Amino acid sequence: MKRFLSLLVVAFLAGAITLGAYKLFLEPKPVVITESKPATTSVQPTNYKVTNTMSTAAASGIDFSDAAEKTVNAVVHVKQYGLTRRPRNLMEYLRNGGAVEKQIQGAGSGVIITADGYIVTNNHVIEGATELEVTLNNNKTYNAKIVGTAPQSDIALLKIEADEHLSYIPFGDSNSAKIGEWVLAVGNPFNLTSTVTAGIISAKSRDLNEYDGNYQSFIQTDAAVNPGNSGGALVNVRGELIGINTAITSMTGSYIGYSFAVPSNSAKKIIDDIIEYGDVQKAIIGVTTTEINQASQKEFGVNDSQGVIIAGIESDSGAEQAGLKKGDVIKQIDGVKIRKFADLSGYLSSKSPNDIVNVKIIRDGSLMTLPVKLKKYERYEIQAVGIEVVNPSKEDLRRNGVNYGVKISRTLTPRMARYNLEGIIITEIDNIKVTDVEAVKRIMAQKSPNEDISISLIDRNGEKREFVFQ
Template sequence: MKRFLSLLVVAILAGAFTLGAYKLWMEPETASVAITDTRPNAGFIPVNYTSTATSSSTNADFTVAAEKTVNAVVHVKQYGISRQPRNLMEYFRNGGNAGAGEKRIQGAGSGVIITEDGYIVTNNHVIDGATELEVTLNNNKSYKAEVIGTSAQSDIALIKIDADTKLSYIPFGDSNAAKIGEWVLAVGNPFNLTSTVTAGIISAKSRDLNEMDNNAQSFIQTDAAINPGNSGGALVNIHGELIGINTAITSQTGSYVGYAFAVPSNNARKIVEDILEFGDVQRGIIGIRGGTINPKTMEQYEISVSQGVLVANVDEDSGAKKAGLKEGDVIKEIDGLPIRKFSDLTGYVNSKRPKDVISVKVLRKNKELTLPVTLSKYEIQEYNIKDVGVEVSNPNKEYLKKFNLDHGVVISKALSSRMQRYNLEGLIISEIDGKKVSNVLQVKQIIESKYPEDDITISLIDRNGEKREFVFQN
């Protein structure tokens, strides 16, 4: 009996020892926390990554940006004079007298105050042809405005009002830093509904609407609603900074269909600064001709990349030529900005001035080179004065000295059989409508600012150096 009890005690101790050893060394360790329900909460969709976005980026608050900008966007009304009847009813109402039916016509758009003393940016097409401009602020005060300068090519105009107090204005932002998918607000006056704010995102950048035109454009595309009357208004980021001037919509109906376009703020700011400092737009160019890469050019030039700008030709005496760019080079970057297509290049270069130096990274036969290029000034070389029937071009200074002149443009060609009789080639036009002209660009600006029915007065310097005036009636 004693032997049995001894064996029972030994067995119990051995079992306890074995169980303790198992618990200590063999059994997996368990967490000492309360059990929680691991099922997903209602309405929560699990994802396979950890989001680093802040709440402000996923649930953007537009109220601050709207408050900062709505008082700095104005209503621009333009008045002109219709000197011809616009329909048969007007013609017969005036007894067939075309000149007696003068009538004030009105157009409207938006504008953005950019300084507290009243400088306003708008679209050129908003104010084009106006004889009188009226600007109405968000507080319903109205002022007469004057045109300071325009850029028809970029569709930007600078106007000014003289207010009796400091004005709210929108600071320029960096349109190059704007990103696709970023929230934006469009502020303007669509359909004469003042102080309208719409929201959307940046849908694309460097969008060119004239792909078949040598004059490549570079717009910011947005899906914020923009309609007639929004032209010249502000495209702003959620910080209330101006990143674009709303300009165009593409639509079969003429109204918003899901996307619209704005001139980037960097380009608009450069135009404004040029007008204020120089009186006109100083356009810098690299001095190349080229285009976007496609399968045909990839094969022709043995290019290994599918994005960039192909250099097809380099202009003589250009900054590109002096820097060493060659036909067949592919421009990949400018000042660190990726260049994927031609509108990327023009959009960035149009924000620069002549004599600015840009760093151009090119791919040449699979070898990357970085070349400093000094931009040269773009100047149109010829212009047709169609109503006069002549083509004019820029003469050199030595040629002007023959006529004892320091300004003027030379007649390079007679365009009509009537003008060809007078042997005008080589003569100098020194003034148009009493204004001195020094280059073809000035001629173009004067002619295109006139009404189609206005007369043109030409001051011509003949081969004897004598000044003669001719009036061409329309």
Template sequence: MKHSEINLVYYVLLLMNLNYILMKQTLRLFTVALFAGAITLGGYKFFVEDGTVTIPEANATPSFIPTNFSSEAASTNIDFTEAAEKTVHAVVHVKNTTVSKQPTNVLEYFSGGGTPRAMVGSGSGVIITPDGYIITNNHVIANASQLEVTLNDNKIYPAELIGTDPKTDIALIKVESDEDLPYVPFGDSNNLQIGEWVLAVGNPFNLTSTVTAGIVSAKARDLNQFDGNPQSFIQTDAAVNRGNSGGALVNTRGELIGINTAITSETGSYVGYSFAVPSNNARKVIEDIMEFGNVQQGILGIRGSNLNSKSAKQFGVEETQGVYVAGIERGSGADKGGIKAGDVIKKIDGYDVGKFSDLTGYIGSKRPDDVVAVTILRDGNEKVIPVTLIKLETYEIDYLGLEVKNASTTDLKDRGQSRGVIVTKALTRDIAQYNLAGVLITEINNQKISNIDDVKRVMSQRDFKAPIKMTFVNQNDETNTFIFR
């Protein structure tokens, strides 16, 4: 065989050997791929289509913490745009100009003289009628010599003060316009629910038409638990800052359910809590101002306190929520209706009463001669008692730091006196330490006192540089005299 033929046979055999090797390798790869595909298909059938995943159990107690009992996501599709649109044009910017004298030397400082100086403050207000009545806070317009209101469309109007109620911090002002103004309708603040969404609309830091959102964090919140003037605020976490005072708190329907009034803060700015006067209370105050010129305050005629585990044990009752009736005012609606000391008030007109501010907050939306249904617990039995509210006639003697009321015939007879007014509470902490609540004032500056009109007359005629002499009879029928300097 020739050399060339040998080489040819060699190359043919070499190619055949390589082809065999490649076919063998391909067969191996095909077998591996076929096996892997079978495993993948089997796993899919077992784990996915069957819907069951098997996890080796290491412990009978699950190691996870459930976060929801429902597999459905909570709805967050809440739209505030309609409520904001209804409200923002009816919330106004209130500018308050006050004029005070600034002393320029020591002599003017002590004599009260000085150079008049104008100071400008600002806040918010809410138009509540198309003819221009505006509700705001008393502290926004206090001591104003001039009031100016700016609407959302930048129109500016001079405003007139109609009336105020410092106790609720509510004031009513009015502007005159040739056209109907946008306004916010009142909602029922008694129907508010904790957790309900609300909007705060106002002018913080002179930023007009500002809208913030939050929820109702609490109801009937009392910020002055220790000064004898119980309050009942709506608490929210909607951002409120300086300038928001007097602005609107509205629900998602655009109804006015509160007047933004206060925040609690260590810095002076919003830190998560804001408070509003309930709309039912604010509405009652301005209606009284418009109809009577002052606020007509109705009372049950009880002295009471909150309940908890300790006080319930002290009073000998089992309830830890409600208002414990510690005493009854003679001749009051509670007295005539049959409420007794030792009763526990649980509801009023069907609304739950968990604490004293729940009771006072609801009563604050009522007037004298209104009848309320009071649900009480007595000896473990529930009873509903209709009570006619009586008018609270009081007068604050600011200089003395005392609030007084007219004494009833029964009060005078019990004291063996023929005249006098009764101290209802102290207005300052300094005076509160003397525990004068309940004493009967019979004379001021040696002039006989029979009613609060006498008090007003004597105080208006007094010498402002002279001390005041007050004669009173305490609960032990002892006559005493205080000198206020």
């Protein structure tokens, strides 16, 4: 009996030990799930969502189809051709001769602005062409002639003789266009005809300052504009022309988000001048200006942060006759706000000589409005030399110790830009006294294209010097 009890105890202990070992080492342990609260933060998470202007416009209920339908048939494809001479054999090569071939030198867009075939485009689209070809949206092709150009504004006017009344785009008021307003760019990028893209006006009065001393005022937009769009239409949702697409800013040469257009008010004024006078009649107030910054605020005692400071008054100008003074701050013209010089130059580019504008200024802390009669800016480009000349003021002549001459206003080529000629007075051309720009025009009109030009000028030391340009 004792032996039986001993065996029972041993068996019990062995079972207990085995069960304990299993529980401790072999049985799977349960997974306990606990909820933890995330750490608080002051940064709010945001979602990244890819959108585009077309879908955004559609979501907001804007329909571009009407504007596109009104304008797409009035935007044309402009091709410029040049003649090249290629030798057909070794003998022609040695004799510097060869066959004459017509080759496409470039292409762009143009906008029909009248039913009888006037077309506006960029000057750089047609510059250097010996022949121009215009293709309409219906694939009809016409030869075009150049009516006139305005290289400084990059505008050219063409004319085709069509056998039908053409679709055209009416001019809108670019001054009333607003930042954030929807626009369409219509053109022929990469030779793809009848292309329409949409965007908004990103900025106005944008000055790219691409040319020396030639300040321009562009409409900036984010509508896609690529090579070939140049000269095409920028239109509002009503189908009105508010700009001529001109330039893009890109490291690659293609669109990356910004493009620029000549405002329609400026383009229309240029076109009207070309048709009526044969060239552009530029109007000026007759002031030199400086933009507001810390230095100019200190120099002129100005507290304003926006506007244009009058740094000088030209004699016998509309500004002098109206009573404008050095140190005045121009704030508005005809109710248009002037925040910087590009606002001023952009508005004046749409005005004509003898127009009267109301200039609102601040003088000694007081606001006043003065009517100013604009005068014609007399200028002439001597292309063979690479300079532009204007009529000098009395102060210009006095400062240089002469009583007649014309002033070099800017240089036209990189070669001439090296010599810092702006402000120099020219007194004679081909030993003929020049008293104004008209005298320069008469002298140059009588010269043959390859004839040498002799120019006498007063250098910065007050000495008279003569140069011959061949």
